[in-house]
Amino acid sequence: MNSQDHTKQQSTIWQDEATRLAYAELANVFYAREIPSLSAEPDIDRLQRRLNSLPYYVERAATHIVLGEVPLELDSHNGCWLAKQRKCPEWQAEEAQSFFTAQAAVGLVVPVLVVDLGISCLYLDTLDQRRDGRWHCNQFGWFDCAGKALSNNEQADLPTIRYLLKPNKALMTAACCGHRWQYHKILPPRTLGLREMLLASSVNWANVRKKQQRK
Structure with missing residues (x-):
């Protein structure tokens, strides 16, 4: 076109x-x-x-x-995406390491699992730097090649337990919708800010493990 x-x-x-x-x-x-x-x-x-x-x-x-072209139901009145909430995801170290070692690329939108005071939630972030096999996310900082945060961040505005997950449609959907769990029990979703709402529209939904090619 x-x-x-x-x-x-x-x-x-x-x-x-x-x-x-x-x-x-x-x-x-x-x-x-x-x-x-x-x-x-x-x-x-x-x-x-x-x-x-x-x-x-x-x-x-x-x-x-x-x-x-986000394939999710939009609630424009409340400014959020809607989808059925499924079970709480878990960090799979070997799966994450295989992906982030060989397939991930700078600029890719990825799901980050955050666990804070027993509450698990998925966030959207972008890979913006790679160094010595480690990955840096724009918001959540450095992770090792298996997707585990390199250190417990003591800053008040950053949770201490964070995992970088291998992207798939279910995880990206849950992150876009702000899905949360408390010890695997479903909680009401969190509200996404402007940054994450924009990131949701930057996901390559045809293949979430590849960057979206802008027209």
């Missing part, structure tokens, strides 16, 4: 009332979700930067979600 055809297709999509309504609902939800966290920002300069960039990220997230 050439650029003119792509532009024409997007224009046609935005003429659809349901699409425009979904975009408006998502934008409203994202603003309502992000503003409370901004109000708690103590650094005035950082607050100013975040406020200035917020419209861009809200528009980008809402557009990518509405025009994207």
Whole structure:
């Protein structure tokens, strides 16, 4: 598809009332979700930067979600993805090591299993660096080649037990939907922020173990 055809297709999509309504609902939800966290920002300069960039990220997230190809049910009113919740995943060291040693690539969106105070949850993150067989994720830091966090991070905003899992559709779906478990009992899902909602639209759903090729 050439650029003119792509532009024409997007224009046609935005003429659809349901699409425009979904975009408006998502934008409203994202603003309502992000503003409370901004109000708690103590650094005035950082607050100013975040406020200035917020419209861009809200528009980008809402557009990518509405025009994207995520094969999950979208609840635009609440700004979340919906799917049936299954059993709590477990870290498989040998399986993870085989994948992250030979197949993973920088830029790949991956599921991270976080266990904190008995509550397990899947998050979306991206591989942004590889060094000496280790992998670094944009949010959750360094992991060894088998997907285990290299150290217990003592920062208050990062949980201490983290595992990098080999991607599959079930895990990516659970991460996109914010699924949580407490000792294998299903809990209400957590709410994803703008960053993870954008990452969900960056997943190559045709093959979640390969990076999405942008058109």
